[in-house]
Amino acid sequence: MDFEFSEEEKLWRKTVREFSEKNITPKIREIERNRSIPDSLLKKMGELGLLAPTVSKEYGGVDLSWIMSCIAAEELGRGDISLSIPVLYLVEAAWGFILNRYGTPQVKKEYLTRATKGEAFCGIAVTEPTGGSDIVGALQTKAERRNGEWILNGEKMFISGVAESEKLGGVHLTLARTDPSAGHKGFSMFAIPIKDTDGISTTLLEDMGREGxxxxxxxMEDVHIPEEYLVGELNKGFYYAMEGFSxxxxxxxxxxxxxAENALEIGMDYIKTRKSFGRxxxxxxxxxxxxxxxxTNIxxxxxxxxxxxxxxxxxYQENKFSHHNIALYAAMSKLKAPQYAFNAMNEVANWLGAIGYTKEYPIEMGIRGVRSYSIGAxxxxxxxxxxxxxELLGREYLPYGVR
Ligand SMILES: Cc1cc2nc3c(=O)[nH]c(=O)nc-3n(C[C@H](O)[C@H](O)[C@H](O)COP(=O)(O)OP(=O)(O)OC[C@H]3O[C@@H](n4cnc5c(N)ncnc54)[C@H](O)[C@@H]3O)c2cc1C
Known part of the structure; x- marks a missing residue:
């Protein structure tokens, strides 16, 4: 067992931290105000290998390992406590990876080579107005094959990156029913370009945080998609979605x-200098x-x-462990990290007193941003x-039964 990062990993952390301190942290208020990440910043991120980095070199990525991807995610979270840029980074790292792994060469060439340069977006569209937790029960979007094309009808809601996709182009990996009688084995995944596709109309929501x-x-109303836009095999979409979610x-x-580390450091600097009752x-x-x-929690x-x-x-490199093993650890990460981060930031706001309730400090942006991940993103x-x-008890103990 070795708890030390390799020299390459340490250097990557240093590189991303320096990049963030110089190019991201000074801009986070402006990004939140403008509700948009500047194209010039996306371009710089792409040049450093920070956009869809898990994509293979053939399609413009850097084939980044998951440890290295997490280092970048941690450093971007530190640099942009509002989490706008980290959200863009991690959505593209996870779903770019899935498209890279299962998509057709045509779609990968068209979209991943651009996403890795900041010239397209790559997102995920599972949730619908009827619900996001109960995928098998709630999802109504259907895809039918007709004359060598796919025709999609349905609606996706609470989807990250809709405005970015409309502006830059790109694809959302969209889950649709292709065999409605087959439960979770009847979903397929499609790469859906939101921009300039006939039959697609969009809505934008006003969020509590991570407004960049x-x-x-x-x-989607009778949206026609070429056959090549089916991602991977027919009726395997649910599994690809679960892999990407992990x-x-x-x-x-x-x-x-x-x-949270950034917030605690801001807080520690403050409590070491602020005086009360003579101390x-x-x-x-x-x-x-x-x-x-x-x-300790963090x-x-x-x-x-x-x-x-x-x-x-x-x-992915040695074929050790299963997707189930990983789903367990990914779920534990997602269960605790957003809550611990929220609690730490909330505490730092207490330490700051009245100024913690102002926009002088970025803590309030952090509290609003990180809450998205305990609510449900x-x-x-x-x-x-x-x-x-x-994972501990077995599928037969699922509270809603196996479907
Ligand atoms: C900022 C943001 C960005 C998002 N981006 C995306 C995106 O890019 N793509 C995408 O597909 N989705 C996205 N989502 C949607 C997200 O995946 C859903 O919000 C989430 O899956 C929950 O779905 P829901 O909101 O419909 O809540 P529901 O599924 O209606 O759940 C409501 C509440 O009931 C609880 N609940 C439901 N079932 C059970 C149960 N069996 N036992 C106990 N409690 C239960 C839930 O935990 C929740 O508290 C985003 C959400 C947010 C907030």
Missing amino acids: ISTGGFK AARTLIGATCIGA TIGSFEGIQFPLAEHY ESIKLIVYKAAWMMDKL EGTLNIMRIIIAR
């Missing part, structure tokens, strides 16, 4: 850790005991997150608990 990246929806949840864990407030146990708790979940990433590298906390219990 959009959340919205899109309706990757995304691990990266979410890493980015929440980075944001620095950091010398009061009422302040330093919560610090000890939050720091360090403990970091071990689980990096173990998940390590297991993913073992799976990439799966709610209860769904994480269900996955963990399923």
Whole structure:
């Protein structure tokens, strides 16, 4: 067992941190105000290999390992506590990976080579107005094959990156029923370009936080898609979605850790200088005991997150571990990291007193941003608990039965 990062991993962390400090942190308020990440910043991220980095070199990526991807997620979370840029990064890292693994060469060439340069977006569209947790029960989008094409009808809602996809172009990996009688074995995944596709209309939502990246929806009315836009095999879409969710949840864990570390450092600087009753407030146990708790929480979940990433590298490079093993660790990461990060940031706001309630400090952006991940982006906390219990007890104990 070795808890040390390799020299290459340490250098990557240093590189991403320096990049973030120079190019990202000074801009996060502006990004939130403008509700958009500047094209020039996306271009620079692409040049450093920070856009869909898990994509193979053939399609413009850097074939980044999951440990290295988590390091970047952590550093971007540290650099952009609002989580707008980390969300863009991790959605594309997870779903770009799935498209790279299962998509056709034509679609990969068209979209991944551009996404890795910041000239297209690659997202995921599972959730519908009828619900996101109960995929088998709630999803109504259907795809039918006619005359060598796919015709899609349905509506996706609460989808990250709709405005980015409309602006830049790109694809959302969209789950649709292709065999409605087959439960989870009747879903397929399609690469759907939102921009300039006949039959697609979009909606944008106003979020509580992470406002630099959009959340919205899109309706598909008789949308015609070439056969090559089916991702992987027919009726295997549910499995590809679960594989991508495990990757995304691990990266979410890493980015929440980075944001919490930044918040705790801001808080520690403050409590070491702010005075009350003739002493620095950091010398009061009422302040330093919560610090000890939050720091310990963040360090403990970091071990689980990096173990998940390590297991993913073992799976994809050496065929060790199963998707089930990884789903368990990814769910534990996603269950705890957003909650620990939120609690740590909330505590730091207490330490700051009145100024913690202003926009002088970025803590309020962090609180709003990280909350998206405990509410539900990439799966709610209860769904994480269900996955963990399923892996411990077996599928026959699923509270809603096997479908
Ligand atoms: C900011 C943001 C970005 C998002 N981006 C995307 C995206 O890019 N792509 C995408 O497909 N989706 C996205 N989502 C949607 C997200 O995946 C869903 O919000 C999530 O899956 C939950 O679905 P729901 O909101 O419909 O809640 P519901 O499924 O209706 O659940 C409501 C509540 O009931 C609880 N619940 C449901 N079933 C059970 C059960 N069996 N036991 C106990 N509790 C239960 C849930 O935990 C939750 O608290 C995003 C969400 C947010 C907030």
